[in-house]
Amino acid sequence: YKNKVYNVSNWHEHPGGAVIYTHAGDDMTDIFAAMHAAGSYNMLRKFLIGDLIPETTPKDLHQINFEKGYRDLRAKMVEIGLFKSRPSFYVYKCISTQCLWVTAFAMVYFSESTVVHLSAALLMGLFFQQCGWLAHDFLHHQVFRKRKYGDYAGIYWGNLMQGYSMQWWKNKHNGHHAVPNLHNSSANAQDGDPDIDTMPLLAWSLFQAKQGGDSKVTKFFIKHQAYLYFPILLLARISWLNESFKVSYGLGAASENAALELKMKGLQYPILEKVGVALHYLWMLVFVSGFGRFSFFHSFTLFMVATCSCGWFLAIVFGLGHNGMATYNAATRPDFWKLQVTTTRNITGGHGIPQAFIDWFCGGLQYQVEHHLFPMLPRHSLKETHKLVESFCKEWKVQYHEADIVVGTREVLQHLDQVAAEFVADFLLDGPTM
Numbered sequence: 001y002k003n004k005v006y007n008v009s010n011w012h013e014h015p016g017g018a019v020i021y022t023h024a025g026d027d028m029t030d031i032f033a034a035m036h037a038a039g040s041y042n043m044l045r046k047f048l049i050g051d052l053i054p055e056t057t058p059k060d061l062h063q064i065n066f067e068k069g070y071r072d073l074r075a076k077m078v079e080i081g082l083f084k085s086r087p088s089f090y091v092y093k094c095i096s097t098q099c100l101w102v103t104a105f106a107m108v109y110f111s112e113s114t115v116v117h118l119s120a121a122l123l124m125g126l127f128f129q130q131c132g133w134l135a136h137d138f139l140h141h142q143v144f145r146k147r148k149y150g151d152y153a154g155i156y157w158g159n160l161m162q163g164y165s166m167q168w169w170k171n172k173h174n175g176h177h178a179v180p181n182l183h184n185s186s187a188n189a190q191d192g193d194p195d196i197d198t199m200p201l202l203a204w205s206l207f208q209a210k211q212g213g214d215s216k217v218t219k220f221f222i223k224h225q226a227y228l229y230f231p232i233l234l235l236a237r238i239s240w241l242n243e244s245f246k247v248s249y250g251l252g253a254a255s256e257n258a259a260l261e262l263k264m265k266g267l268q269y270p271i272l273e274k275v276g277v278a279l280h281y282l283w284m285l286v287f288v289s290g291f292g293r294f295s296f297f298h299s300f301t302l303f304m305v306a307t308c309s310c311g312w313f314l315a316i317v318f319g320l321g322h323n324g325m326a327t328y329n330a331a332t333r334p335d336f337w338k339l340q341v342t343t344t345r346n347i348t349g350g351h352g353i354p355q356a357f358i359d360w361f362c363g364g365l366q367y368q369v370e371h372h373l374f375p376m377l378p379r380h381s382l383k384e385t386h387k388l389v390e391s392f393c394k395e396w397k398v399q400y401h402e403a404d405i406v407v408g409t410r411e412v413l414q415h416l417d418q419v420a421a422e423f424v425a426d427f428l429l430d431g432p433t434m
Contacts, residue, residue, distance in 0.1 A: 012264035030336035125309030133363025159276025190257035324415035350404025
């Protein structure tokens with residue numbers, strides 16, 4: 001960090017969790033600045049073991065100037081106040097989002113129409129999605145200076161309103177931000193992006209497909225992954241609910257990284273996590289049962305409509321953010337800026353979909369590039385930052401990609417199809433393993 005060397009081996013008390021090990025042996029200057037408040041540096045001092053000799057690093061003058069350029073850009077953004085949260089914006093977002101929940105409940109309570117009930121379930125799925133963006137903002141500490149207030153808001157909008165464990169999400173999402181679209185360095189390592197650890201269902205590169213083995217199930221899913229992509233998205237929330245429940249109640253973890261974090265640290269807010277998830281299922285039962293009026297089949301249908309629509313509403317946004325973009329392995333990982341930008345796609349209006357709808361529906365992640373470069377930047381500052389980042393990328397000739405929902409989805413499906421074709425061709429060339 002800034003030409004100083006720190007030994008954080010076995011520092012399991014790291015507030016951000018096991019994500020710290022994704023940059024073991026690397027320059028953490030920029031990812032540290034992106035994910036931490038200014039005062040966090042004080043915690044590092046006790047781990048200092050020496051100074052780095054700059055001449056020993058494999059950076060040429062162009063790379064050194066490039067890194068200085070984007071660090072100066074960040075300093076400029078701080079100076080003009082882009083990192084300052086606007087409370088009125090988040091008050092409005094919280095109230096308007098909660099109104100979706102109230103409306104869905106009212107539709108179920110006052111109506112006997114099945115069509116109205118199904119519409120209410122769809123609205124509840126949309127509510128879950130919008131809760132996701134709010135929890136995301138609070139847990140990235142874009143709103144409050146004191147992190148515990150952001151955590152409390154994250155438990156409200158995450159555990160209570162969505163049924164997701166805050167700590168499960170933070171472990172997974174912090175790892176994603178640190179190394180987006182980076183494959184694990186080995187089959188047993190946990191230093192890659194957990195969001196692309198989707199085997200055996202989906203493979204985002206030939207490298208990943210080949211790592212999945214040659215079982216009949218794996219080959220079937222990879223061969224047909226372009227057609228299975230959307231059905232898988234519909235079921236995504238079920239998986240997230242399952243993993244969240246296990247983490248909240250100490251029943252397991254989705255990855256070795258998360259398991260290690262839970263073993264060494266436990267839950268940061270054990271009571272609030274458990275109570276939040278339990279209350280979520282309680283109010284959800286009231287909703288899908290129509291306050292006790294509906295049959296089991298009717299209630300189950302409403303639950304699945306809300307659950308599957310939410311999975312699709314969420315995944316279509318963050319899927320477009322990274323899926324089908326560049327992937328890297330440990331040996332080819334670029335610097336912080338290039339890693340974040342080349343693995344990320346912004347979403348624009350187009351094909352008859354107005355930009356205003358995209359801005360609301362995507363909850364700030366239409367500016368996914370800018371968010372990944374500056375995760376603690378408040379949502380309302382992303383539009384202005386977008387102009388600065390786009391200009392900087394043009395100046396330094398760094399790939400910067402945007403697409404509307406239709407074109408972006410086509411790019412994702414074409415990429416999945418291409419990986420499948422390469423995998424089948426490679427398998428036929430090498431022959432089955434014995």
